[in-house]
Amino acid sequence: MKKSNLLKLAIGLTIITGLSACAPVFEDVEKPEDSQPQVKNEKIVVGVILPLSGNAASYGTPSQYVLEIAKAKINEKGGIGGKQLELAFEDGGCETEKANSAVNNLINLKKVQVIVGGFCSSETLAGAPVAERNKVVLFSPGSSSPKITEAGDYIFRNYPSDNAQSGAIAEYANSQGFKNVGIITEEQPYSEGVADSFTKSFGGSVINEKYPVDSTDFKSQIDKLAAAKVDALFVNPQTPASAAIIVKQLKEKGVKVPLLFNDVAIGAINEVITPFSDYVEGAVGAEVPYNKDHAEFNELITAYKARTNEDIPYLSYMSPMYDTLFIIKEAIEKVGYDGTKIKDYLYTVQGRVGVAGTLSFDENGDPDKSYRHALKKIVDGKVVDAK
Amino acid sequence: MRKNDPPHLYGEGGFLLCYNMTSMDFELLTKYALNGLIQGSIYAMLALGLSLIYGVLRFANLAHGEYALIGAYAFYTFHVILGWPLIPSILLGIVVLFAVTIALQYLTFMPVKNAHPFILLVISIALGIFLKNLLLIIFQARSRLITNESVIYQITESISITQTQIIIILVAIASMIGLTVFLKKTKIGKAIRAVSDNREVTAVLGIPINRIITVTFLISSLLAGAAGILVAYDQNLHPNLGAFFTIKSFAAVILGGIGSVPGAVLGGYILGFAENIFIALPFVETNYKDAVAFFILIIVLYIKPTGLFGGKTEEIARH
Numbered sequence: 208m209k210k211s212n213l214l215k216l217a218i219g220l221t222i223i224t225g226l227s228a229c230a231p232v233f234e235d236v237e238k239p240e241d242s243q244p245q246v247k248n249e250k251i252v253v254g255v256i257l258p259l260s261g262n263a264a265s266y267g268t269p270s271q272y273v274l275e276i277a278k279a280k281i282n283e284k285g286g287i288g289g290k291q292l293e294l295a296f297e298d299g300g301c302e303t304e305k306a307n308s309a310v311n312n313l314i315n316l317k318k319v320q321v322i323v324g325g326f327c328s329s330e331t332l333a334g335a336p337v338a339e340r341n342k343v344v345l346f347s348p349g350s351s352s353p354k355i356t357e358a359g360d361y362i363f364r365n366y367p368s369d370n371a372q373s374g375a376i377a378e379y380a381n382s383q384g385f386k387n388v389g390i391i392t393e394e395q396p397y398s399e400g401v402a403d404s405f406t407k408s409f410g411g412s413v414i415n416e417k418y419p420v421d422s423t424d425f426k427s428q429i430d431k432l433a434a435a436k437v438d439a440l441f442v443n444p445q446t447p448a449s450a451a452i453i454v455k456q457l458k459e460k461g462v463k464v465p466l467l468f469n470d471v472a473i474g475a476i477n478e479v480i481t482p483f484s485d486y487v488e489g490a491v492g493a494e495v496p497y498n499k500d501h502a503e504f505n506e507l508i509t510a511y512k513a514r515t516n517e518d519i520p521y522l523s524y525m526s527p528m529y530d531t532l533f534i535i536k537e538a539i540e541k542v543g544y545d546g547t548k549i550k551d552y553l554y555t556v557q558g559r560v561g562v563a564g565t566l567s568f569d570e571n572g573d574p575d576k577s578y579r580h581a582l583k584k585i586v587d588g589k590v591v592d593a594k
Numbered sequence: 595m596r597k598n599d600p601p602h603l604y605g606e607g608g609f610l611l612c613y614n615m616t617s618m619d620f621e622l623l624t625k626y627a628l629n630g631l632i633q634g635s636i637y638a639m640l641a642l643g644l645s646l647i648y649g650v651l652r653f654a655n656l657a658h659g660e661y662a663l664i665g666a667y668a669f670y671t672f673h674v675i676l677g678w679p680l681i682p683s684i685l686l687g688i689v690v691l692f693a694v695t696i697a698l699q700y701l702t703f704m705p706v707k708n709a710h711p712f713i714l715l716v717i718s719i720a721l722g723i724f725l726k727n728l729l730l731i732i733f734q735a736r737s738r739l740i741t742n743e744s745v746i747y748q749i750t751e752s753i754s755i756t757q758t759q760i761i762i763i764l765v766a767i768a769s770m771i772g773l774t775v776f777l778k779k780t781k782i783g784k785a786i787r788a789v790s791d792n793r794e795v796t797a798v799l800g801i802p803i804n805r806i807i808t809v810t811f812l813i814s815s816l817l818a819g820a821a822g823i824l825v826a827y828d829q830n831l832h833p834n835l836g837a838f839f840t841i842k843s844f845a846a847v848i849l850g851g852i853g854s855v856p857g858a859v860l861g862g863y864i865l866g867f868a869e870n871i872f873i874a875l876p877f878v879e880t881n882y883k884d885a886v887a888f889f890i891l892i893i894v895l896y897i898k899p900t901g902l903f904g905g906k907t908e909e910i911a912r913h
Contacts, residue, residue: 423829448737482741
């Protein structure tokens with residue numbers, strides 16, 4: 208091949224590659240009128256969006272196991288009204304674009320009427336408008352951004368808004384007499400929501416240093432906050448991986464102020480609490496409590512261990528995750544597999560006792576005030592209830 | 595998003611009127627400078643390798659960051675996954691990196707070494723995508739943090755540095771001096787410079803071009819791998835970091851002047867310092883770290899389009 212031809216070929220290939228990268232990730236195609244809900248072959252297909260790649264996969268993958276355990280249990284006991292339940296998993300990657308195309312795939316290709324997820328607030332917020340327009344229920348067991356409250360009629364969650372989390376932490380900060388709190392926040396809807404609502408509830412002043420996703424160097428942010436003589440430092444990442452680097456660099460910088468953790472950081476037992484147990488001793492955060500007395504709680508823990516050979520992580524995320532599928536099962540059994548009917552049914556759910564606690568939906572599809580974050584503290588390398 | 599910024603920093607309209615240097619803590623400035631020195635050392639090491647390849651093959655190897663990651667992941671595999679001691683793991687990491695470098699060089703760059711540098715550039719883009727995805731398949735898309743207990747040295751009461759960070763600075767300085775001496779004093783180094791200067795004439799003189807290209811690639815990947823391993827040990831490791839390494843080192847090379855060794859080093863340090871010192875200003879948010887660094891790059895290129903140590907524009911255009 209002549210040199211000039213080779214050059215042309217290379218340019219051509221580059222252009223083709225470039226164009227193929229522009230696949231319409233934001234497409235939001237209304238589903239055709241004649242599309243039928245997926246109940247073929249005596250199966251009910253429910254969509255699921257979880258972060259199965261990227262750093263957030265550290266809670267996305269366990270969530271997948273938990274949903275499969277719940278699915279197996281439902282199918283073992285005769286499925287949903289005699290039909291077998293099937294889950295269609297899509298990777299939301301904790302990213303807006305990915306989640307948006309995942310929701311479109313589930314609605315247009317898999318024809319689902321209910322989607323479990325997303326997990327990250329970025330995923331749920333990206334999927335909400337599409338689900339809403341297509342009259343498909345989007346039910347998140349983990350997203351906590353306050354913005355989700357207003358995201359639409361078809362958008363539900365059985366995980367409380369971050370206003371609750373930040374409220375609990377801010378109340379603690381106020382009770383300790385902190386005047387000046389520094390926050391290190393990842394630029395993600397979840398962590399930004401936590402920071403915003405903390406700033407609103409906290410009585411003193413707040414310095415919020417943000418960092419882009421995938422940052423690995425926090426030294427200057429830490430120095431800046433330490434120099435501002437903050438009374439406490441609020442570690443507010445989206446993923447356990449960033450929480451670990453921040454804590455590592457805080458320790459290396461010898462920062463000795465009380466630490467406040469968001470629920471990702473305080474839930475990161477393997478990544479943060481155990482490896483840095485000396486340094487994080489006494490740190491305070493808030494987690495959603497789970498219902499240890501529920502008959503199925505131990506079943507879930509045993510089933511998870513049997514399946515993965517590991518202890519179940521993030522119980523405060525995994526408990527609502529487990530409940531979600533049973534709530535959806537009950538809904539389909541009551542009203543059939545139809546997005547709008549399921550939506551109407553969910554608003555009537557009151558006082559449902561599950562592994563995660565007692566759930567009643569309010570008028571926004573959020574759990575009501577009885578279902579809230581509780582303050583936790585790290586004592587002797589373990590996360591315990593704060594008195 | 596500060597509720598209570600000190601009022602003296604701002605004028606009546608809420609805009610910054612002047613910045614009082616005395617209010618900037620000297621100690622804090624020292625800390626930022628230290629952070630800049632550490633980050634700059636990493637960028638300088640990466641930029642050196644990139645600049646060297648440009649000199650010989652006249653193209654920017656856009657897979658440079660992925661070479662750094664291969665070294666780092668090989669090290670991680672030996673040290674953390676297999677639990678081998680530190681030094682053998684580093685050495686084996688470099689051996690793996692060398693093997694991969696030679697294999698890739700013969701498979702991808704060598705067959706087209708005489709083609710237009712544009713072809714090499716496109717190949718390097720493809721290679722970068724391939725290597726990144728290979729790492730994603732093998733090591734999954736998640737961060738690997740080496741939770742080592744690096745010794746912490748307290749310089750003053752509030753300024754501290756870890757042993758790994760001192761090593762980063764020392765390795766960077768050693769690389770610069772070593773590379774300069776190598777290029778100026780050794781036979782192979784002189785040959786590399788000769789090839790950079792004029793490949794055709796050098797070939798006529800009987801210098802084995804292929805061997806020189808291989809050696810250049812090995813030195814470049816050694817520098818990249820060293821930077822990658824140090825970042826893995828000090829910060830963390832993720833298959834997506836390659837693009838970050840490439841962009842930062844590319845910026846450093848452009849800043850310093852394409853093809854210039856001292857330029858690459860200076861570019862790396864300017865970038866490292868800029869990222870860390872400008873955010874000290876109270877009106878610059880820390881999430882603008884990268885933006886500040888690239889803003890400086892734009893300003894420098896506006897004033898001196900060939901970079902700080904770059905040759906004349908015609909000279910670069912000629913190649």
